[in-house]
Amino acid sequence: MKYKDYYAILGVKRDATADEIKTAYRRLARKYHPDVSKETNAEEKFKEMGEAYETLKDPEKRAAYDQLGSHAPGQDFRPPPDWGREFAQGQGGFDDIDLSDLFAGLAGRHARGGTGGGRRADRPLAGSDYEAVVRVSFDQAFHGAEIDLELSALEWAPDGGMRRVPHRVKTRIPKGVTDGEKLRVPGKGGKGANGGPDGDLYLDIQVEAHPLYRVAGLDIHVDLPLAPWEAVLGTSVNLPTPAGAVSLKVPAGTRAGAQLRLTGRGMARGGSTGNLFANVRIEVPTVVDDRQRALFEQLAKTSNFNPRAQLDQEAAR
Amino acid sequence: MTAPADDAVCLDSMTEVTWTQLVSASGLPEAELRELVRYGALVPRDPDAPTWTFEARWLVVARTASRIRHDFELDPHGVSVVLSYVERIEQLQAELRALRARLG
Numbered sequence: 430m431k432y433k434d435y436y437a438i439l440g441v442k443r444d445a446t447a448d449e450i451k452t453a454y455r456r457l458a459r460k461y462h463p464d465v466s467k468e469t470n471a472e473e474k475f476k477e478m479g480e481a482y483e484t485l486k487d488p489e490k491r492a493a494y495d496q497l498g499s500h501a502p503g504q505d506f507r508p509p510p511d512w513g514r515e516f517a518q519g520q521g522g523f524d525d526i527d528l529s530d531l532f533a534g535l536a537g538r539h540a541r542g543g544t545g546g547g548r549r550a551d552r553p554l555a556g557s558d559y560e561a562v563v564r565v566s567f568d569q570a571f572h573g574a575e576i577d578l579e580l581s582a583l584e585w586a587p588d589g590g591m592r593r594v595p596h597r598v599k600t601r602i603p604k605g606v607t608d609g610e611k612l613r614v615p616g617k618g619g620k621g622a623n624g625g626p627d628g629d630l631y632l633d634i635q636v637e638a639h640p641l642y643r644v645a646g647l648d649i650h651v652d653l654p655l656a657p658w659e660a661v662l663g664t665s666v667n668l669p670t671p672a673g674a675v676s677l678k679v680p681a682g683t684r685a686g687a688q689l690r691l692t693g694r695g696m697a698r699g700g701s702t703g704n705l706f707a708n709v710r711i712e713v714p715t716v717v718d719d720r721q722r723a724l725f726e727q728l729a730k731t732s733n734f735n736p737r738a739q740l741d742q743e744a745a746r
Numbered sequence: 747m748t749a750p751a752d753d754a755v756c757l758d759s760m761t762e763v764t765w766t767q768l769v770s771a772s773g774l775p776e777a778e779l780r781e782l783v784r785y786g787a788l789v790p791r792d793p794d795a796p797t798w799t800f801e802a803r804w805l806v807v808a809r810t811a812s813r814i815r816h817d818f819e820l821d822p823h824g825v826s827v828v829l830s831y832v833e834r835i836e837q838l839q840a841e842l843r844a845l846r847a848r849l850g
Contacts, residue, residue, distance in 0.1 A: 458817055464810055464832050479817060558771070575751045599751040608843075611806045612754040613771075629771065631809075632754055645844035652850050688848075699760045708850060 430507065432500035433528050435481035443499070447486065454482040480529045490532055530583050530593065556619035556628035563632045565602060567639035571671045571696060573604035578630075582619060598630060605698025607644065608636040642671060647696045647703025653689065654712045655679065670694050670705055677707060685711040761802035762791070768800055772808035774815060778822045782811055787826035807833075 436443050439453040463472040484490045493512070500506050508531075561580055569576075582596035598617045606612065611631055618628025636644070643650045649671065655664070663681035667674050670691065677689060687709040695703025717725065735741065755761060768788075769776050782788045783798075788807060790798035810832060815825050 455818070462814075462817055464814060465828070465835065475817075555770070558773075599749060600754045601751045602754050603756060606756065609839075611757050613757055613802075613805070614752050614754050617752055643847035643850065645847035646840075648847070650847045650850070699756070699758075706848075708848065710850075 430505065430527060430531070432497075432502060432504045432506045433477070433481070434499075434502045435485055435494060437502065438477050438481040439485065443495075447488075450482070450485050454478060454486075480532075484532050490535060493535060494532070533583060551623060553625035554622040555625045556621040558628040558631060559596070559618040560631045560633060562635060563602070564635045564637060565606070566637050567642055567644075568671065569602065570606050570608075570634075570636045570644075571604060574602050576600060576602060584619065585622075600630075600632070602632075602634070603698070605647065605696045606634050606636070607646070607696075608634065610634045641669065644696065647698060647701060649695045649703065649705045650688075650708055651705065652710055653677075653679075653707035654710045655683065657711055657713060660684070660709070660711050668707055679709075683709055685709055755802070757802040757806050759801040759803055762799050763802050763805050765790075765798040765800070768805060768808050771805050772812045774808070774812045778815070779808065779811075781822040782808075782826055782829075785823060785826035787811065787829045 436445065439445075439450060439457065441449050441453045445453070457478050458475070460466060461468055461471045461475040461478060463475055466475070468474070484494050496512055497506070497508055559580060559582065561578060563576065563578065565574060565576070576599070578598045578600065580596040580598070581593050584592060584594050586592040598614065600614050600617070602612070611633055614630040614632065616627045617630035621627050641651050651668070651670075653666065653668065655666075659666075659679065660683045661681065663683070664679045666677050666679060668677040668691075672694065675691065675694070677691065679689065683689075689707040689709065691705040691707070693702045694705035697703075714721070763771075769779055772779060774782075779788065783790065783793075788800065788804050788811075790800055792799075807829065811825050811829055814820060814828050814832075815822070818824070818828065820828065
């Protein structure tokens, strides 16, 4: 088991008072709480802080933690031989769990009716809800997908201790999910005990960025680069869309920044469908040969188009 | 034979959850959840109905409330204030995403 220095995580001394520990936690929670923080690794940092605070704010758990001794963070260690007898009766092996599991087990044992054999075996207990981050590709989000999840779940061992077990779930992600969305898979969390219901599994969806498409709600945006003469004269382009390529007519006189809408070509979800927008960009050739340069010069002499008419007017004041 | 896949359900306004489901999923005491409804932090479909039902998106809010309650050690009123800021942040993030999608 790897050692974590809960005091160092909260930035307090080992003899800090309960009040000092609370203040340190609150100060850090303001900065790193994942619901409000944009700090890098806020979620990871907050989890570590929460774990440290949960242990150190409780006198009994703090005493149990202190009995583990002081080690370097990350150092492999084993609790002293009499630690299990004193604090976590029935705690089996320490190899496949981490420090937070150890203290979760200690807290859970109390919630279930006291240390060791005192727990009430007949009371129905609901299974825990699980949460998992699921990364899906843009295509999976657009079309929907069936995915296999392999989670690591903490559960009670027959000896009354805690153990980590693999928890496999096969689930169907509906089409049209968006980045940051939460989904629920009913009954796929932790197992209930004594007839209690199973917990649910919550999925935190992260949609990977696509090299072409960008999503806003149900709408999809794609850049459409045009040559200056295509924008002036109009053209027809073969435009890729997530549901297959379509032929798009670009009207003559299309300006940079124009959005050409393809109705119903966006994300589909629960009976609603978004649109796909082709956002026009005008690209210019950076290298031209003599003949092309001559043509452009001829155009410059012939055309009376002035894109800066308003600026010229202001400048002349 | 491989086991069939379970459907993941979107927690949006299309799906409905009962009060009991909301209480159970939030992990908060029922009285505190009622207080959050009184403060307008959670909104039933019909507040005057004898039994409350909610759009499933409130389930996400109720779970966030539970996290905030626990992590910041706040009372329900404090939780409701933080929830309003979290909602505002989410709205602004959605607007930012939409603008970035338009601008590239």
